[in-house]
Amino acid sequence: MLILLRSSSDNTRGPVHAESLLRNLHRIIRRRHPLTLRIQSIDGEVGLGIECTDELSSVVIRQLRDAYPGLQTDFAASDHPSEDSSTWSLELHRVADVLPIRTYPSFLDDPERELADPITALLAAVRTGRAGKMRCVIETAIRPATQNRQRQSRRILEKLGRRFPSEEWRRRYLRLACDRRLIVRLAGRAIGLMSRKQSVQRTPADAFPETLYECHFVVHCTAPKGVEVIAKRRLLEIAAAFGQFTQGEATIVHEGVTTRSRRLPRRGSLMTPDQLATVWHPPTMTASSVSRLRKSAFKELEPPVWLPSKETERGVTTLGRVAFREQRTQFGIRTADLRRHVFVAGQTGSGKSTFLQNIVMQQIEQDRGVVLIDPHGQLVEELLDHIPRRRTNDVILFDASDDQFPISFNPLRGPPGSDPTLVADGVTTAFKKVFGFDEATAPRLLHIFRNCLLTLVGRPEATLISVQRLLADVNYRKTMTSHVDNPAVKEFWRAEFNRWSDRDRTQYVASLQNKLGAFTSNRRLQLILGSTEKGIDLRTVLDRSQILLCNLSKGTVGNEASTLLGSLLLSSLQLAAMSRANVPEAERPDASVIVDEFHSFLSEGNSTMADALAESRKYRTSYVLATQLLEQLDRATLAGVLGNCGTTMCMTVGPRDAEVLAELMGNGLTPADLMRVPRYHAYIRLLVDGTAHTFSMTTPPPAKYRQHRGEVIRRLSRERYGSSKTEAQSVVDRQYGE
Known part of the structure; x- marks a missing residue:
């Protein structure tokens, strides 16, 4: 079985951990079934591999992962050359293998004390072209050395410590005594008889290691026929790369090139674990400069021992599967932890929408209330075909582009018992986003607008379109202000607005009318915001566990209209959730608000989302928020989101966001890790019983369509909550006094 290895690009564990690995494997490898260490270039990629028996593979993989936690393994079939290619082989062996070769401590850079990874030269040597027509492999078959071989080597070292007639005779003895051929070794023994014992030993035999491998080195090159040269x-270039391990008389040499496959020789070259680890080990960070190196693009992090799951608990919302080694356990989040909210960050195409779709579907299947705000529209359209038949009557499809049967939404009609000031502030905050200014740049305009809203809030016949009429129609203004019971608002109209000269009043009001006119003149917004018939009641949606799907597609209704509607919905949702304070907490049904690209609906300094996250838990309203870039949020909102969302999920993000999120996620994650997350993969900081755990995961794949019921749901939603275009227009016309 061939095991392919992928080490992380920031791997700091070098040969010393491979040495420990090889010492452990020494006890379980059998001489009849050697283990083969490979350095290879296959299909244009350079990497490491191990070939072993099926029985040994699980032990080897476990030992590898313990030594190198970031290492990933893949199984592959043993590679065989095609019929139109040939394989040339070159055998290497050690000369004077009782003496040590150069090992990894000698590759340390003295000033920096960093490892100049010796495997870099071998990886670069086997690297081939991107087309993958040529494949190069360095195979090192290893098996434990026999006791007899170790005794022979010990005797050779003892002889080397004696006096020879000359240094030349000593070198000749070393070369012959370590030869692989028996007849040559016998000649070496004869020379050894010339040594004398009275000399001081140069190489003490008692320093000879007890853990030894016999190694057989072979380099293969498979290429199309006709390119033998x-x-x-x-x-020869690959063989030359082994020259870096030469130390004194200990070196690695090669024999002639052959096209015949040779059997494993009975006598291999001796290598200690530290010597073998120097030649073969997962590449470190310093070796990452080798082009086309096989790396693990996704660092796997270990999950906690126990995670919530639908299989063991009721009410768990499945988030995905664990991605750690062979673990692919499905896990989720408990309702109590979901109330602490979920924040999802990821660039476009990373799988956010698919993740949100699965969250929404599970809330629907569990008969919970759901509000989905989608600025693109695609997610809503896909969900329509997944609604279970039993929940058809619970769906409110708020399609802002539907001008034939528009569904009205009146943000001035707050929940029963709500504070008019909070309603007015919510609407004002929403308009700040689309107006593009704040208290510092346009204080008078906002002052007038806020007082207009406070005048209209609570009046059943009033809508946002009424603001224009309130400013322009004196009689209408007298009628509406006569119902005002707020003394500050009364004082504004009596002592401030009415005392302005006609010129000043026209100047002050014109700016607000121009801003409002850009929206109230939009025919689609007129039909939605100007109607008092039927429409959306957000408090009812939360209390009756209904399904509100908001299609605010920017491509069909325009960017500013989509932004305004989304902002108004978020403000009104917060008020609706807070109004549930008059219901005992245990009797408040859970509801989830899922907002894709939620930054689109927040202006700088807009505290709507931060306040909602901080307050809504006690009202059993959970938020799942998704965004592409943290830069699209102002500091206060970002701090509120990161501080109040108990669970954070990070898909592929940009460099600036990665720095912020890496610090938040912890568990050794670096900004580089967060910038190369594959699609449908993520790192999650999951809240479990109030404690956060960070680990790697995969998100569920896109759901398969159950049945095409979108048109049925659309028709029923129109009938229950919408009005015909003619009816809606007549209501709007009455708002203008026609």
């Missing part, structure tokens, strides 16, 4: 040159 190029293939042989590549083999």
Whole structure:
């Protein structure tokens, strides 16, 4: 079985951990079934591999992952050359293998004390073209050395410590005594008889290691027929890369190139675990400069021992599956933790919409109330075909582009018992986003607008369109102000507005009328915001666990209209949730508000979302918020979101966002990790019983369509909550006094 390895690009664990791994494997590898360490270039990618028996594979993988936590493994079939290609092989062996070669401590950069990774040269040597027509592999078959071989090596070291007639005779003895051929070794023994014991030992035999491997090195090059010269040159280049391990008389040499596959020789080259680890180990950060190196694009983080799951608990919302080694356990979030809200960050195309779709579907299947605000419209349209038949009557499809049967939404009609000031402030905050100014830039305009709203809030016949009429129609203004019981508002109209000269009043009011006119003249917005018939009651949606799907597609209703409607909905939702204070907490049904690209509906300094996250938990209203860029949020809103969302999920993000989120997520994640998350993968900081845990996960795939029921749901929603275009227009005309 061939196991392919992918190490993380920020791997700091070098040969020392591979040495420990090889010491552990020494006890379980059998001589009849050696383990093969590979450095290879296959299909244009350079990487490491291990070939072993099926029985040994699980142990090897477990040991590898314990030594290198960020390592990923894949199984592959053993590679065989195609019929139109040939394989050339070059065998290497150690000369004087009882002496140590150069090992990893000698590759440390003295000033920086960083490892100049020795495997870099071998990886670069086997690298081939992107087309993958040529494949190069360094195979090192390892098996434990026999006791007899170790005794022979110990005797050779003892002899080397004696006196020889000359240094040349000593080198000749070393070379012959370590040769792989028996007849040559016998000649070496004869030379060893010339040594004398009275010399001081140069290499003490008691320092000889007890853990030894016999290794067989072979380099293969597979290429199309007819390129023999190029293939042989590549083999010699790879063999030359082993020259970096030469130390004194200990070196690695090669034999002739052959096209015949050789059997594993009975006598291999001796290597200690530290020597073998120097030649083969997962690349460190310093080796990441090798182009086309096989790396793990996604760092896997271990999850907590126990996670909530639908299989073991009721009311759990499934978020995805664990992505750690072989673990693919499905997990979710409890309702109590969902009330602490979920924040999802990820660039377009990372899988956010699919994740949100699965969240919405589960809330619907669990008979909970759901509000989905979608600025693109695609998510809402896809969900229509997933609504269970039993929940058809609960759906309110608020399609802002539907001008044939518009559904009205009157933000001035707050929940029963709501504070008119809060209603007016919510509407004012929403308009700040689309007006593009604040208290500092247009204080008088906002002052007039706020007093207009306070005058109209609570009047059943009043809508946002009534603001224009309130400013322009004296008789209408007298009628509406006669019902005002707020002394400050009365004082505004009596002592301030009416005392302005006609010129000043015209000047002050004109600016507000121009701003409002850009929206009230929009025919679609007129039909939605100007009607008092039927429409959306957000308090009812929350209390009766209804399903409100808001299609605010910017492509059909325009960017500013979509932004205004979304902002008004968020403000009104907060008021509706807070108005449930008159119901005992245990009797408040749970509802979830899912907002895609929620930054679109918030202006700078808009505290709507931060306030909603801080207050809504006690009212059993959960928020799931998604955005592409943190930069699209002002500091106060970002702090409120990150501080109040108990669960944070991070898909692929940009460099600036990665720095912020890496610090929040913790568990060793770096900004680089968050910038290369594959699609439908994520890192999650999951709240479990009030404690956050960060680990890696995969999100559920897109749901399969159950049945095409979108048109049925659209028709029923129009009948229950919408009005015909003619009816809506007549109501709007009455708002203008016609």
